Amino acid sequence: MSTLIEPTALTNPVEKVLRNDRIPTIWCPGCGLGTTVNSFAYALMASGADLKKTAIVSGIGCSGRVSGYVALDSFHTTHGRAIPFATGLKLANPELTVVVYSGDGDLTSIGGNHLIHAARRNMDILVVCVNNMIYAMTGGQAAATTPGAATSTTTPYGSFEPELNIPQLVDAAGACYVARWTAFHVKQLEKSMTEALKKKGFRFIEVLSPCPTLYGRRNGYADGLAQMKEYKEMAKVKNGAPTYEVAITHGQPIIVGKFVDRDRPDYLTLMRSQLGAHYHEVAEVGVGCGDESEGKEGCCSC
């Protein structure tokens, strides 16, 4: 067999977009986060995005670690503030492709308001929300996405609150692209991420991922694999399903697919057209020189 192996075949293709000195990851055995990173890495390569002009922003949590493992310009922000940071990043440097890769607790609970308003403004960012249905890194507290009746460290008798239907929320707020997949749907997720990376406007992809340590073992899943098998059995692909029908309820099928794909002018486009002659790129008004390539020194503070 070894005679058939090309010398270049001995490295994993995804290593080209990963920081290999940071691996192994800190994630638990059976966690699905690394699986979603695989899909993201292949999507980055397939979309043909310029990796020098792509930035990834994360908040706090297990999924916040993703920005550290991907070899892009990475920012690890404070809890819940990944989207505001990404908004500033995009507005200051519109030619960047900005990806927010964070968890459900970070994006929808602590930073819920930012999510709604980024979707309303149609900021040109891609948000990947890895939903493990719990605040995992902080010790397994119930989050807004914890399904009703699920047990967690703060809801030992089961949660009394129904869970948040994130696709419906961002759809109502005006997102251009809304999809949901699970860590089991690696190929579909890759395709969806590739599609979203090429699109303009506020794009949102929810990925359900197993959390064996803090969610799974308290809710009847022996390990991460058991949760992955459940995704395989329970997931139903319904592209274009109305988002008010896709809430995750325990024991019910998990609806996955691409729910929303529409076009409307994004924030920067509207700002440019409405400001007209009053609009100036940052470089033109002298805040940053914008030509670092020429190696000028002391021309400005950029």
Place this chain on the structure above:
Amino acid sequence: MARGSVVVTTERCKGCGFCVEFCPTHVLALSSAFNKKGYHPPHMVEPDKCSGCNLCGMYCPDFAIFGFKSAETKPVAPAAGPAAAEAAAVEAKEA
């Protein structure tokens, strides 16, 4: 003759079993050997069945395994990624 094979970086493996469970042709099994951290990495039990689809690589959360097509059936460097594979397919069509 197998159409592909897999490469396992045993020291990265955490023994989650995703690759073993979701391999479409059931090529893999967790071995009884331990790696340095005490996990059981996967190994090929049916190497002839491997199609080199790299689904194991897509599922592995620790980037510890990947599959590739055999050089005989596909003379393209498998590590070049999907973009290059597409380009190769286009080239093959043209030729």
